[in-house]
Amino acid sequence: MSKIIELLQERSMSPSETRHRLLLPVVLAAMFMYGFDLNVVNVAIPSLQHDLRAGQVALELVVGGYAFAYAAGLVTGGRLGDLFSHRRMFLLGMTAFTAASVLCGIAQTPSELVAARLVQGLAAAMMVPQILALIMSSFTAAERPKALAWFGVTAAVSGVFGQVLGGLLLDADVLGLGWRVIFLLNLPVGLAVLSLAARVLPPAAIVRDATLDPVGVVGVSGSLALALVPLVLGRGEGWPTWCWIMLVASVPAALLTLSYERRLLARGGAPLLDLSLFGVRTFSAGLAISVAFMAYFTSSIFVVSLLLQNGLGLTPLRAGLTFAPMALAGVVAPLVGKRLIVSYGATRVILLGCAVDLVATVLLAAMLQVQGGDIGVPWLAAALALMGLGNTLILPALIGATLSGVQPRQAGIASGTLNTTQQFAGSAGLAVVGSVFFSVLGDHPSGATDYASAAEIAAWISVALVIAMAALTGVLARGSHPSAPAAARETALSTRR
Known part of the structure; x- marks a missing residue:
């Protein structure tokens, strides 16, 4: 916030230059709020159980319901931005998010x-x-690598900061609010972002003459619901029959939706899903890498969190602070990564990040195998720091490469599709790896040793996912323009001149 104030006070810049400089921190503040609220509730679960008498199903919906609703609405949200302007939808979304956060903070029942x-x-x-x-x-072509680098670091560290800051806020018991402060904090932040966003976001574009495709909205949201609800709730419910029925039904529902969207496009309509995006090799390959990346990242954080708190007996505050080196590495990495992208190209930076993540996951698995339940927290913090470095090298480069072939008119729907894919992959990865973890752990774990053994198996699965990411990056490289690094350098030089 102090940086924003300093920028506002710089009289040497014209009003348009000041607005342009403020645009990135304003929109990234919204990204941070989303990621923070996705993860901060994890450290508040014991408090919710005590204060609201929330049962297991309610707790799973508090954590997973947010992710489900987000994933189900992303494609529609992206399309609405294309139709009614990204400025309008950003302001409307931030207003609703701030209001909903207050409702969370004052809730009296599960x-x-x-x-x-x-x-x-x-x-x-x-x-x-x-x-x-x-x-x-x-942003211009020369400015985008830096902007996307900061987007990547914000996306990567917001969830980690959710655990670190969440632990600090709960430990401090701010104003005696307990768990409620993690939601009510969004009120002053949201109002500040709205105030600045109204001043710095570019004017709303003219609305295109197109329809929303309500059948597509129902089909896409319904297909995602059939898949995500059992993935979110299945483990806690013991994978009952209805979970498997929904998962199986999600496949024909998705196929029918895609068939309808193709027919609508053939008739000259405007389908919700822009199927031409999947004909762009960089976009399709980037989505595939995103699936492996999010499955790896989400499941790794989940397993390590359980190991720290349930296995090693750390408090939420100490467990959150163990992730601090990961967050710090995530902040530092883009400072180097953005230069590497310009010099060597996005695919090489992704491969570098995969190499760092591979070292981190192999190190974690080896330590768990050798030390077991006696594993030291500093060793875990070191492995997490390496993960933070690798992840924030990968994410901005991956986002930039995935969207490199997307036309400006497709930006909203492409962003929604990418985010939906990432969210679904994270939920699916968490469900699959989490099921393996709990199967190895057993119904009555005896202590740190059992948790370490289960975490070791999960770590080796993460190794396989990182290797898959590296292999898929080869496909992405074949779809990228061979002179991309040179073109990026030339664009940057011409902008300076």
């Missing part, structure tokens, strides 16, 4: 909190797709 979290997730789905679209449309 049902009220679950309902507010669902609204919060839908509001995030309206807001987040506009962030990438605004970056792609507001």
Whole structure:
């Protein structure tokens, strides 16, 4: 915030230059709020159980319902931005997100909190797709690598900061609010972002003459619901029959939706899904890498969190602070990564990040195998720091490469599709790796040794996912323009001149 104030006070810049400089921190603040709220509730679960008498299903919906509502609405949110302007949808989404956060903070029953979290997730789905679209449309080709680097670091560290700052806030018991402060904090932040966004976001573009495709909205959201609800709730419910029925039904539902979208396009309509995006090799390959990346990242954080708190007996504050080196590495990495992207190209930077992540996951698996339940927290913090370095080398380069072939008019729907894919992959990865973890752990774990053994198996799965990321990057490289690094350097030089 102090940086924003300093920028406002710089009289040497014209008003338009000041607005342009402020645009990135304003939209990234929204990205941070989304990621923070996705993860901060994990450290508040014991408090929610005590204060609201929330049961297991309610707790799973508080955590997973937000992610489900967000994923289900992302594609629609991206399309709405294309139709009614990214500025309008960003402001509307931020307003709804701030209001929903207040409803979360004042909830008196588990049902009220679950309902507010669902609204919060839908509001995030309206807001987040506009962030990438605004970056792609507001910054020049020379400016985008830096902007995307900061987007990547914000996306990567916001969740980690959610655990670190969440632990600090709960430990401090700010104003005696307990867990409520993690939601009510969004009120002053949201109002500040809205105030600045109204001044710095570019004017709303003329609305295109197109329809929303309500059948597509229902089909896409319904297909995602059939897949995500059992993935979110299945483990906690013991994978009952209805979970498998929904998962199986999601496949024909998705195929029918795609068939309808193709027919609508053939008739000259405007389908919700822009299927031409999947004909762009960089976009399709980038989505595939994103699936492996998010499955790896989400499941790794989940498993290490359980190992720290349930296995090693750390408090939420100490467990959160163990992730601090990961967050710090995530802040430092883009300072180097953005230069590497310009000099060597996005695919090489992704491969470098994969190499760092591979070292981190192999190190973690080896330490768990050798030390077991006696593993030291500093060793875990070191492995997490390497993960933070690798992840924030990969993410901005991956986003830039994935969207490199997307036309400006497709920015909103492409961003929504990318975010939906990432969210679905994270939920699926968490469900699959989490199921393996709990199967190895057993119903009655005896202590740190059992948790370490289960975490070791999960770590070796992460090794396989990182190797898959590196292999898929080869496909992405074949779809990229061979002279991309040179072109990027030339663009940067011409801009300076």
